[in-house]
Amino acid sequence: MPSDPVPALLTRATELLQQEFASLPDFELSADPVAMAQILEVTAQKLGDNYPYFHPLYAGQMLKPPHPVARAAYALAMSLNPNNHARDGGRASSELEIEAVRGIAGMFGWPEFLGHLTSSGTIANLEALWVAGQVAPGKRIVGSAQAHYTHNRISAVLKLGYSAIPADHRGRMSLEALEAELRHGDVGTVVVTLGATAIGAVDPLDQILALRERYGFRVHVDAAYGGYFKLIPDALDEPARRAYAAVGQADSIVVDPHKHGLQPYGCGCVLFRDPSVGRFYKHDSPYTYFTSKQLHLGEISLECSRAGASAVALWATQQLLPLIPGGEFARGLAQGRSAALELDRRLRADSRFQPFCAGPPELDIVVWKLNAEPPRRASELAKSTFEACAVRDLHLALVELPLEWFQPAAGSERGTATVTCLRSVLMKPEHEAWLGRIWERLDSAVTEVLKGQGK
Ligand SMILES: *Cc1c(COP(=O)(O)O)cnc(C)c1O
Secondary structure: OOOOOHHHHHHHHHHHHHHHOOOOOOOOOOOOHHHHHHHHHHHHHHHOOOOOOOOOOEOOOOOOOOOHHHHHHHHHHHOOOOEOOOOOOOHHHHHHHHHHHHHHHHHOOOOOOEEEEEOOHHHHHHHHHHHHHHHOOOOEEEEEOOOOOHHHHHHHHOOOOEEEEOEOOOOOEOHHHHHHHHOOOOEEEEEEEEOOOOOOOEOOHHHHHHHHHHHOOEEEEEOOOOHHHHHOHHHOOHHHHHHHHOHHHOOEEEEOOOOOOOOOOOOEEEEEOOHHHHHHHOOOOOOOOOOOOOOOHHHHOOOOOOEHHHHHHHHHHHHHOOOOOOOHHHHHHHHHHHHHHHHHHHHHOOOOEEEOOOOOOOOOEEEEEEOOOOHHHHHHHHHHHHHHHHHOOOEOEEEEEEHHHOOOOOOHHHHHOEEEEEEEEOOOOOHHHHHHHHHHHHHHHHHHHHHHOOO
16 A cells, blocks of 8 residues: 555644633543454454555555545544534535535536535435426437436336337447437436446537427436546547537436545535536524525435535545646546557457557546457457456456447447457556556566467
8 A cells, every 4th residue: 555645644634623612621432442442453454345546556446545644534524424404414514515616516517506415426416316306397308329327217116117228339329229219208318427327428419409499308417426527528538528528408417426526435525517407405403504594405405414524524535636628637537548558459459359449548547348259258258257367356347238339349249249358448547658667567467378288
């Protein structure tokens, strides 16, 4: 592990925080330091049973370490443990949440909006679809077959119909299939994914907005994973760039600071373009709103208690790394993207692999299959390679994807067949500098696997 700046940051900041409350009479905490130290030793050992998510050689799932400033600010806030439900419980941290969320909305070009943090992208999407259902009661929700699996489930919870629209060979929502659904006249909301979870596909938002002119529906953008790529349009290819350029025209947007925003888990965000949707949240909880006449975040959120520490960590991170094009945060995203393009380039030049036939990745997620027949053998080789990489401390992921995404239609029976692929989410800035070492390990792993298979 790299040396950790957090303990030193925290010592100084904790002193200052204690001074803020120095006028209060002292009291002793009834917590036994020796017993706690022993338990933490055991805890540290137990936590060793994890993949090294913090390390550049962890390049598997969507796991990005929180920034040290986020960890320090989170831990600092924990000595107060504020609750951002209401200002009583989280006075300072509610202000910081409002500021931090304004920063995110600003990234999408929304000076006016309604929005707040949530405990996750799932809850943020739930809120967006709940509002969608209030605006258009009884109408259907549709999303691409590559949309996050929770949309279907959320719709069921909300008792709204949900239909999946087929994805094209790039994993993007098919416009023809969408229009066919729209002709039924009962679609209330289209969920448009910018950065689909499996492969990072970007739905053609600009073209979907053109259909909105004709058919009239709400557009909810699920950018839980991909939202921050709004900051690096020049690093994207044309169709994705056009989709991101149009994001401000959506009715609602979800982005997860705990995915690409360098935050600890427990930090999603939902934004509505029309602040008047706040009317749907009206409720009259009798016991939470005594000390302030200002709007409480609890009045515009489906959740009640929420971690004020999440808002504090996010605010601190955005102070250090503002969400602006050309800033350090944006550069970090671009580095992961460039690592993904380089990995894709190497895979395409190597006959042992078969990357996505439609072209390079749209964001920073790379998927590829092993070049072997039949598909079942390619799947087995992918699993063995995954394991052989892990032995070499390189952690990738596996994903099941349509075969036709790798082998252009060679017969109709291909349509529904799937194949197990390798997947790498290159979301750390360090992945760019480490790509050579990642490739060496992948190369060595696959060499061993193929030798074992007598190829
Ligand atoms: C991760 C993800 C979600 C779910 O967010 P959680 O924070 O894991 O609940 C929803 N949509 C997309 C596109 C995602 O990538």
